Amino acid sequence: MQRIHAPSPSPTGDVDRIHGRLSLRKPGPVAHARHLAAAIARALPAAAVVAGVFGATTGPAYAKFDIPTGAPPSPLFGAQPFTQKMLRFEEFGLQRMTSRECRNCPPLPPPADCFSSPANQAIDTFLGQDLHPLPSRQANTRKQNPWKAKISECVRPLAYSPAEGRSPGEWFAHQRWDEFFPVVYFQTAQAGARVNGGVRDRMQRHRYQLGEFGPGGLYHNTTGLAGFDGTARGIEIRFHPNMPVQDPRALWTFDGTLPPKLLQARYGEPILFRHYNALPIDETANYGFGLHKISTHQHNGHNPGESDGGPHPFFYPGQYFDYRWPMILAGHDHINTDASDPRAATPDGFGGTIRIPGDWRETMSTHWFHDHMLDFTAQNVYKGNAAMMNIYSAIDRGNEALDCHYEDNRNVNLCLPSGTALDWGNRDYDVNLLIADKAWDQNGQLYFNIFNTDGFLGDQMTVNWLYKPYFEVRARKYRFRILNGSVSRYFKIALVDAAGNRVPVYLIANDGNIMEHAVRLLELPEQAIAERYDIIVDFSPFQEGDRLYMVNLLEHDDGAGPKDLIPLNEVLSGEYENHVEDGEYEGDPAVGKFLEFRVKAYDGIDLSMNPADYAEGKKKMIELPRPTAQELANAKHRVFEFGRSDGTDDKPWTVKTDGGPGFTADVRRLSAAPDEGTLEIWHLENGAGGGWAHPVHIHFEEGIILSRDGQPPPVWERWARKDVFRIGDGPDSSRDVTVAIRFREFPGTYVEHCHNTQHEDHAMLLRYDVENPGQIIQIPAPMPDWEGVVYEDTFTLPTYKTGSPAP
């Protein structure tokens, strides 16, 4: 399809923002047809062949709107939008680390056959046990994989298979183990879809007793149906009550259950995350997509390399992998090392705070963690391997009443909308939203086309895994933590009332980091895969019974990148046509309303801060750690060009480093090795030309955007630290992005890559290591197998230490 180029981003600020059309076509169905005719005329010589091909295949897979990619429209089984209650995330629940080795705790129960996860009850019983074996600094390779016997039947006889899939040896041992020894832990098993047995009910911090989660509260009943008061027990995995239950081979997720999972963590409390792989031993038991080997990445945790979860250190069914997340502020070793700054602190559970070392300006809030398996990331994440993580701090405490900054500037707590019942981490009015487009086959089972070329688009919008749900809200302020959990789709979200009027929101965090100032918007910025926006919405102007809607305005016709921004009025009036006609979609079915809010009266007192008081020119939320002029002048530069090799359209996806040849991924190749403790300037460029869009994600550290195409970034990025940088033709993207980024605390291996997970899987990814200054030893590259891990040697690019000359 003809690529339509976006004009440069329009200026914003506190003013109303309405985007114009990107395309040159006039609105309306007639012009739509004219546009189509013009496109065909251009392609005329080959049109006969091509049209014949594209039409003659099974199903309308090659329609003008190839959505879902490579498949016919997903059947709805009579489901109507906004007829089911949205599921709120279920907490994993952290437990105190034990020091007693459990004497008779059985290991992960094996499955009954080669094609299944373990039995439902068996998994629940196992997850309810204490942590066993205790975590060790180096990988536990003494104990055997408890599924070894079963694997030997299903795959091949194994003499040996280690219990822990983490690579053995010193380089993959937990760094600074004693210093950041885990205080709390959680364990989970990646498993096939199953019924929730309620095993985590007691681990919810609200215990279904407090605030809106308590009896009489809006979120006490988890599903809106009888029998689900104060419990998740009995929740099956269905996208809608009309739709069939998901087969355990079609959907794989944390615990194997819905609701989707949330980790609530606070700074200063190192976490041990024990992830069991309970997926089928036979790799074919996957409904055609997804791989049973996994590697889990906390996006964008300040975690040491061995716990970062890159594409290569994956682990096998039956094994576990211990990720140790230190929960420290970036700058821990360099700034505020005596922990004297009251702004660098964490809730103590008793109304006060405990000070911690590090740079308070690096406080992070909304994260997620997900699979990062080599070649299969898109498939596994789409299949369910994703969870969210709320990080709490003294600044972002999750308590809107305690020592608020707005009362007294010396107070640290911003008092963002949350609740008051718990000391920290109240979720009453602080809601996680995972938005993703999905598709399912004619049997209603989750579907993915592994032969897609440029990305996979689903036709059905889901929020927290449910097809177009509704969500009840009190008439007061809420915080929404919005994550784009798609594999190839970008969103542009607006909030409207029932009459279709835009409702303003305040953007307070970008990529999970609270900004320096809140920005009032009538529409969220373009949101790429993995980007997070935290917003505050005030429902107090509305009455009981009122309804509001989140609307997606960004049209795609294939997975390469966004195509057109559709005017809101056309979407709401129905003028933008995107229904099924003759078995295929006329427009993009994911454009339109996807979430309904139902307002309920509020008789409490909203003590949360007013974001207008924190707008530009007024109070600050979290000061941005801008590099000094000196630091910028001394910074090493690196240039990364993302595109098709050599800038043409006919080569595979590559990343070119420092003007060198374009490479696809090879985790043995070390492309960049900044020294620990330094600041560098990374230039991210879109090398491929029109139509391609790449959200570039750099692991481990947040960056500050210095410029986009040589200009200062737009206001919602000006106050922000980010970890996903959009380059491309979307409405809020640019061809180049220049980012200042510091590398601190943990030497180790990380990666940088395009987060269109399809491009990532086709290897638009490179490895970078943080090294100690003067280091000449490189970490060898692990190659896991059923029988343990072997190593291959690493090799480097010539510019890996020096970078490029400053432009």
Place this chain on the structure above:
Amino acid sequence: MNMRSTTASWMAAIVFVLFAGLGRAVAAPPGSPWGAGYFPNVPLVNQDGKTLRFYDDLIKDKVVAINFIYTSCGDMCPLETAKLRQVQQMLGELVGKEIFFYSISIDPERDTPEVLKKFMEKFEVGPGWQFLTGKKEDITLLRKKLGLLGDEIEVRNLSAHRASMLLGNEATGVWMKRSPYENTKLLTNLLGHRLLNRSVVSAQGQSYAAADHRAKRYDRGEYLFRTRCAVCHTVGGGDGLGPDLLGVTDRRDPAWLARWVKEPSKMLAEKDPIAMALLAQYKDLPMPTLGLNDQEVGMVIDYLKAETLRLAQDHDEHEHHHHHHHAPGHHHPPGPDDHQGEHEHHHHVSDGQDAAGDAAVPAPDQG
């Protein structure tokens, strides 16, 4: 230690334990969407004129490597073909018995079976790898279904075609796309180990203690040579599909050589006499245009110069005593043990095989 004996020794050191009895005789796992219902069963014609059905005859129950080429391609295809040939050599007898290679022409009108057969001979393609032609619309459909056709423009404009290859195991439903620039050993490993699911006990895959923790550094010219040139050329290792490049920077006029590396297709079209002579000498296999810019061309030529010099010096010194030296343009990993560095240096001898730093790739049991 030169590369050939290294290759032989690690090939010998690797043992395949063939797992008999657990063959997957059922085409595409039950419930998998990627079976007879998905793949078009279009008829294709191989280089011997035999008609075969894509699904039933070529991929059902098999581990395969599929790519799309056209024989008059002046750039990517020769490289892909040469790369696959290297992989075929590494996999040895498995190709044709358990792993099957298919190259399908996107220019079927010109690429008749006879043309394909000649092309295969030029590249010394071994048995077990078929080249196929057919009807244009059938092949276009295949490209689309395999995820290797994104835009109609790729149908009209041959040189815009996707260069990715598709590797997969139809019986298990596992499919992956890879690039022709991919490391030969990794591709071999992927086909022989991950997809064929053999047990591999690899002596070259090292334990943690044995793994070398010092990185090897490559200059840019060396890397370009390795990924673009080494499939057909060696330096000092004899002729491959193309000539041995030892001393080429002395033999040829610098301006001619630079142009030849940059745009050989043009020079052939202009009937440059040296170019035509080379073409005749090397079985009518034209040097492909690789899309290198001037800077990259310079790097490759510098590398050839340096490599020639280094090998000449090595040769002289070997006759006297073991002597440490630097060749211009080469980097040494710094360290107290310079002899260690020199041993690594010897691993850089390029004879068309991937050199040091790439380990742990299984090869079939020769016995």
